[in-house]
């Protein structure tokens with residue numbers, strides 16, 4: 001959708017596994033060429049003279065398609081997680097190093113304006129020194145909370161997904177937290193279970209970790225709970241508890257903070273229908289046009305996957 005809306009883009013080809021889905025998308029977005037089948041994405045990249053490849057396939061296909069795109073000198077927008085192993089990350093990094101390509105990781109959450117308002121609060125030192133944060137993110141999981149497009153239930157297939165809810169939702173959380181609070185230092189431990197979905201990997205997970213600036217972090221993600229996304233931030237001078245959807249009122253303390261302009265901006269935040277994904281695509285296109293690599297880049301995608309892999313190393 002974002003590409004179709006951007007006046008500087010022309011959609012030239014689409015590759016999908018099933019004919020029906022490829023045709024529907026091609027008709028909706030006026031894409032002239034369609035490739036159908038398991039490995040036709042490779043044929044598409046070879047045959048077409050593409051400037052950009054946008055990857056929104058199941059996780060296990062991200063790295064192979066990224067590598068092919070780099071070989072053909074295409075700029076890349078890749079869905080999260082950008083890879084499912086350290087080996088894939090290293091391979092992509094080394095291939096990218098010799099090329100001048102724009103790589104964006106599809107961390108669309110960054111474009112939710114509420115995070116800018118939260119960042120303003122943190123940067124103005126309103127809460128004092130930040131001591132700890134909690135990011136809680138849940139819904140009922142794939143095939144329940146939304147209807148996945150492909151018939152194949154790859155989200156709950158370990159080999160194709162590369163992990164469970166932590167790899168799916170946790171990468172968003174750690175990316176936002178790095179964006180707001182700086183680099184994380186290390187993961188201190190996790191606990192997890194598989195409580196509502198018949199799958200090998202976790203559908204509930206807590207990760208305890210620490211930032212380089214000493215802030216303590218907790219990420220709690222679930223595919224088994226009521227849809228909810230909240231970020232609690234505690235500092236030496238106060239705290240805020242934010243509903244990221246903007247539907248519940250901000251909770252904060254001490255009450256005197258309500259006089260602060262940045263807190264007022266957060267209190268007055270109203271969610272809109274604007275698509276974060278479209279904003280990300282416009283940003284990506286602008287970076288290609290101006291030849292500037294900005295975030296969310298390859299390194300952001302890599303750090304998020306590394307965080308999850310480090311957390312998984314605590315699994316017994």
Ligand SMILES: NC(=O)c1ccc[n+]([C@@H]2O[C@H](COP(=O)([O-])OP(=O)(O)OC[C@H]3O[C@@H](n4cnc5c(N)ncnc54)[C@H](OP(=O)(O)O)[C@@H]3O)[C@@H](O)[C@H]2O)c1
Pocket residue numbers: 015016017018019021022037038039040041056057058059061079080081106107108109147148149150151168
């Ligand atoms: N950034 C975000 O917030 C966000 C949100 C949602 C999803 N995602 C990510 O996006 C990716 C896709 O998720 P989804 O929910 O869209 O999954 P999905 O509904 O299962 O869709 C997967 C798509 O990949 C296609 N596909 C599968 N195998 C293929 C192959 N060999 N060649 C070409 N196309 C192939 C499928 O085509 P057919 O339908 O024709 O089989 C389908 O269109 C995942 O990595 C997910 O983590 C990110």
